[in-house]
Structure formats: C-alpha cells, structure tokens
Amino acid sequence: MTIFRECSNDGRDRSAEDRRRHRELIEDSIKKNLGNIIAEESIIGKSKDKKIKIPIKGIKEYQFIYGKSKPGIGVGNGEEKRGDKFSGEEQSNSGKDKAGNQEGEEIYETEITIEEVVRYLFDDLELPDIDKKQLSQLEEKSYRKLGYQNRGIPPKLAKKRSVVEKIKRKQSFKRAIAEKSQAQPEDISSDNENRRFPFVEEDLRYYRIKEENKRDYNAVVLCIMDVSGSMDQTKKYLARSFYFLLYQFLQLKYSNVDVVFIAHTTTAKEVNEKEFFHRGESGGTYISSGYEKALEIISQRYSPANWNVYAFHCSDGDNWSEDNKKAIESAKRLCEVCNLFGYGEIVPGYYSIGSTIKTELLGKIDNRNFAAININKKEDVLPALKKLLDKVSDKDVEQEG
C-alpha cells in the first residue's frame, strides 16, 4: 500500500550544527591564508564594509584517489578526433556524484568584508590598546540622538516622528467616528474626511540627546618606503602587506585615518598608492630624505596637536653611509612628533643580523616610541606588526634583531 505523507520539519534545521562546525573549519582555513589575502588588496580607498572575494580552499575530505593522469570518458558531439585538445574548464564535473568520491580542487569563493578579515587577524593577536594617553588628550564632546521624548526645545523637534503621532491620532479619531456612525447612521457627514486636522501639542516629539565624551578621531599614517633599485618586487610586496595591516589596525582605532605615501631614493616625494608600490626607481639611497619629507608634511598638514601621527619606514637597510648621521637626526625629530615611529627592515629569504642603519637607529635613538623590526618573509608580517604595537612602550623591542 503506497502512502503519501505531507511532512514538514517546520524550520527544524538539523544540519545547523554541522554547518556551524564546517564554517568554523573554513574560518580557521581563512585565518591561515590571510597572509596571501591581504597582499592582494589595495590598501586605501576601501571602506571596511567593502566585500572582497577571496578564494578558500574547501575543507577537503581526503581519500585515496587517482591522480590526473588516468584516462576518462567523455560524451562529445561526434566531431572529436584523436589528438584534439580541449581545455580543462570544459571538463566540468557532472555534479551528480553523491558517492562522495569527488576529486580535484574545491575552491569556494567566499565574500568577506575587509573588516571581517581584519577582525580575524587581530582577534588572535590580542593587540594592545595603543597609546591611551594620547587618545584621551584629544577628547571632545559629542551628541548623539537617542530616542524621543515628549518635551523639548524647538531645535530638537523630531518632525517625522511628530507627523507619525499626528497620523496615529487622526486614524483613531476616524475609527471612533466610524464606530459612532454605525451606531447612529444619520450622523455620517461626508466632510469628515476633508476636515483640517492640525497638529496639537501632544503630537510633538523631541529628540532625546545623549552627551558623550568623544575620543580623538584623526590619525595619519606616513608610509615611507625606500624605492631605490635594491627594493625589488618581493620586498615591496612585504612592505605592502605590512602597511595594509597597519592601516587596518589604525582604522579600527580611529574613525578617520589618512594615509600619506612617501617614496624616496636619494630624494623623497609624496606619491599616490599605485606609484608607491609599483614604480621602481633606480639609484642610491638617502634615508634622511624620506624622513625630512615626512617632517615637512607633518608640519604642513598634520599638526601633532590634533593628529595622531604614525610614521613607518620600510627599507632594505641599504643606505649610503654618508647619510647615516643625518638620517639618525631626522629620525629623532620624527620620534618627537609621532605617536609611534617604526623602522621595518625587509630582507627576504635569509636571516640577517641587521644593517648598519638599523644598528645605528637602535643604538642612538632612545625615544620610547621608536621601534625597529625585521621582516624576512610573508609570515613575519603579522608578528612584526604585533611586536611593534605590543612593545612600543617597552624598551625590549629594541633588543630584537
């Protein structure tokens, strides 16, 4: 006897827990791949709500499977000849194999906002609250609307809300009339509809305002990079990842972050992001030129009284020796106007004990807000940043090499 049953699980979602766990595993996999992701994104001009698409390798279910070299069978149109080639894309899976022996690379494209990426990053790092002292110095009052109240002063009149209240009153009035006229039909008067219905005092609503202490809002990141001939694409890539993270981190802390790009060889100039990362230059290196340019921009546009200034310099440490002394002096002056001045030495591929300029910077600058770090490879970027921000008030960082 065949039975038909209408079934409904009524929203009972038994896969919820397994999906949650799967997503958790994917998130872990994202976290492990963030190093690659962040380097792909343009660092400025992206709001933190912007969704970026990132490829995520699916959480694989490994089994013994055959490699690609095995022959397969296809269904063609009869025109295939031995030796014909066709592209891998045409070789799509049928999508019907429920047996679970799907093979090959599964790549999901997940949409994720930059903010989420950054959250993943910094969640694990437990980065410190930077420079609270500085922040509180810049406190100012702010006012925020917080609901409505029945009394208030005219400037706080909530017009839309008041109209809503009036409409509510009008509707209930009309209903009352209608009920009455059902009881006494002779009372119906057609001009009820068109009668003027003015605001009365009790319609009016006013914003409730909450006063808040607003913290500082402005920060500027000065990205100073050596673009001389010795800074190749790999080094710039590392610098880029580093600046991206720094920028994102500061964006979490400040509502408005300006970014200034300064590129230097023996001379320095302010450039846009694209030039900063992609235009190679040749020639020698005067690090001081970059620092001087930064000082100039700070004094012109970002007064330390109103701005939190973060300056970072990325270089491969290759400075012309006659410039070292001047560079140290400029660096000291930068320390005085910046919340934090960092020096990142990018030496990909091998371990380095540090260049002359780094040794000199470390030896001669004793400002607490100076830090020097090393970045040798992609994976160093995040720890380097952490080290930088973590120990910024701690002299230990300067022992790091």
Added chain:
Amino acid sequence: MADFSILELEYWNERIEGLARNCGLDYYNQEFEIINYEDMIGYESYIGMPSHYPHWSYGKSYERIKTLHKYNLTGLPYEMVINSDPCIAYLMKDNSLLVQVLTIAHVYAHNDFFKNNRLFKLGTKAEYAIEMFKNHANRIREYISDPSIGYARVEKILNAAHAVKLQTERVAEFQSGSEKKEEPKFAIKENKKEFPNLERYSGSPAGSIDKELQEDLFLSEPQEDILKFIAENGCLQDWEKDILSIVREEAQYFIPQIETKIMNEGWASFWHYNILNKLELPQNMHLEFLRRHNEVIRPLKSSINPYYIGFKMFEDLYNKFGSEKIFEVRNTERDQSFIRRYLTQELCTEMNLFEYVTAGNDYMVSEVSDEEGWKVIRETLCNTVGIGSIPTIVVSDWNKKDNTLMLKHEFDGRELELGYAYETLKHIVDLWNGKTLLTTQLEGKQKSINCDEAKRISLYG
C-alpha cells in the same frame, strides 16, 4: 503553494502503480513524503536519511548542494529514494504535478532495483536500513556527550574513518560474512575473472601479487578492509572501534549504490519514460514530460551522465532482446559488468563517447568510438565506474617489530594523487597509532610513502 493535491497524486499513483506492476516491476511498499525545498536540501546532505550521525562533512555537503541549486547548476527534478523496506522517497512540494508524476514512476523503478539487484540483495538489509542509521546516530551522539570522550575526539576518529571508508571488501557479500570462508578476493583478481582484457591496466603480471606475500610475514593474505583490520588489530578503545564499525556498515550499505549508479538511474529513466508514455497524459503534461525527460537524460558535455548512458543501454537491450532480458540484467549485473557486456560499438558511436587523457592543464582526446577505438573506450569506462574509480589499497602486512602498518596500492596503471595519499595516510596514522607505509608505483617505479607517528611524510623508492 503546491499545484497539486494529495488526491491528485493518489490518482496518478494508482495508475502508475498499475502500469508498473503490469510491466513486471517488483518493489517494496512505497512511501512518499512531500517536503519543501529546504528540507529536501537537508535530506540530500544527509544522504537521504531521516536520522544520521552528525559530522561537519554533512554541513559542507549542505552548503555545496545549496550553492549548486542557487546557481541552477543542477536543473534536474528533485528526487531522492532510500534503499529501505518500506522504500521511502521524497517529493518536493514546489515541483509541478508532471514532475511529481514523473518522479513517482522513476521511484518505483529504483525501488524495484533495490529489491532485486544482486548487490543490494546480498549487501544490504533494506528492512533494517532506517533503524540502522538511527542507531548509528544515537551511538555517535552518546560518545559526543560522554564527558570522557567528547566532540573533538569523536570528530577526529570520524574524519579518519571517513578517509578510508571505501577501502573495504569489494565484493558485496558481508551478510554471509565470516562463516563462509571464501577465497580472498582482490579487486584485480575478481575483475580478471570477469574482464579478461584488464591487462591494459595492470602493470604487473598477475602472479607477482601472490609471490610477494609468501615471505615470513604476519599476514598470509592481504586484507582489503582497512577499517576492519585496524579495529581488530590496532590499539583502539572500544568506543573508537565502535565508530569504525559504524562507518564501515554505512559504507557497505552505500557500496551497491556506487556500484550500480549507471544501471540504477538508467533503469529508473527507462521505466519512467515507458510508463509515462502509457499514462495518456493530457497534452500540456505530455509536452512537459518530454521536455523534463530530455533534461534528465541530457548528455553532459565531456562527462558522463549516468541517466543518459544507462537509459540508452537499457533501451537498446529492450529493443534487441525484449523485456525478459532487461529484468535478468537488472538482477545480476553491476555497472562494470553491465558496460563490459552490453555496451556495443553502435551505442558508443551513437553517444559519441571518447576517451581523453590529461595534457598539461588541458585534455586530449585519445580514443574515439570507431572500429579500433570503441573497445578501449568500453574498457576505460568499465574501470572508471563504481568502485573501479577508487584505488585498491590493501593491508599487506603488519610489521610487529616497530608496529608498522604496511599498505599496498594494487597498481593497475593509474597513479595515486599524492597530495591526497599523504593526507589519507595521516588519517590512518591517527587510527593505527603507529607508522604507516604505503607502496605504490609512480612513473613506472616502485615507491614507498612513509608516514611516521608524528605524521611526517617521506617518499622514497
């Protein structure tokens, strides 16, 4: 909401059942559940089971199915049938009446196949299927909620067990099980019996397997069932062994379905087509039927649609040999033997089957269905369907001195995907709690992959 009532379904079902019986279909009692889209995805991700133990892979499956449907990558009418007695099938509420009618006819043929095909009869116990899955789910949940075990450890064992669940006995006769001590069965030997032309794939002469095993080793003959071997000889706790047996039982339940995908879908498509043609559908429904049917058996570009090949083959058999023959075939064959015996040159040509090999990132057509090529194509197809698509890995020995589990890939010309082999070995180490060594062939040379207790992989040979 739905464009049909239960009454309408019952009306059509009565007529379909009448036709199905007249045609000779012999099936378990049938139950249809009418469910919505969300629930359908839910059932589908848990391989149809009303209850199934939890594991993240089913969450993944859910997301995958949902994405596929979102992008309309599977335009097939929804149908899901469980090999159980009574047979349970799901109908999706949102489908049109015609799709329901077509699905009902399709389902009776699947049901008949489950009840009569040799592999299902020997390998599964339909009357206990639902109960078995429920029981498995309860046991796994118990272990998860046991404070001395917990989610993480259960998950780890499940991950590992899933990785080798299909490395099991290749002949579906577990019911007769241990009492009937038979000749040990290797895929290669087994296949040799059935397909004498298999040499094309076997790199090593047939005798060598046996010779290597005659040394003074623990095992006199290799074991195909890795999970069973580990459960019996490893140092697992009882709950861990139990999880292995759960995964094993489930794999054994599904292997007949893996082995008969083309036949099963072909059989069902053949019968839904014939039954609906006899149903005297009103014209608008008849047109939709033809459109839907063509969607179902549509040849997919450059890959195999089991509905298409299966349908074509059963149709061909029916036209040539009549009804009795196809019923006999449905009783006794599985995809491999079905294709081996009944895929003809005319069919190959008609379906434009071709063989391809990889050429860098692209593919190259290596054989086409002409006079010389079609047999090669048939042979390749035989080896890529069913369990033939899964490499045979056997436990060749157990070195007790350093507790090494020795595995051997029965090489048939197809190399293993190394990345996957490495990760799978790591899973095996999780289960075995000791070193694992796999021998295989790469680029014509014997290679060994070693995975030590710390899951470090080394490849040598």
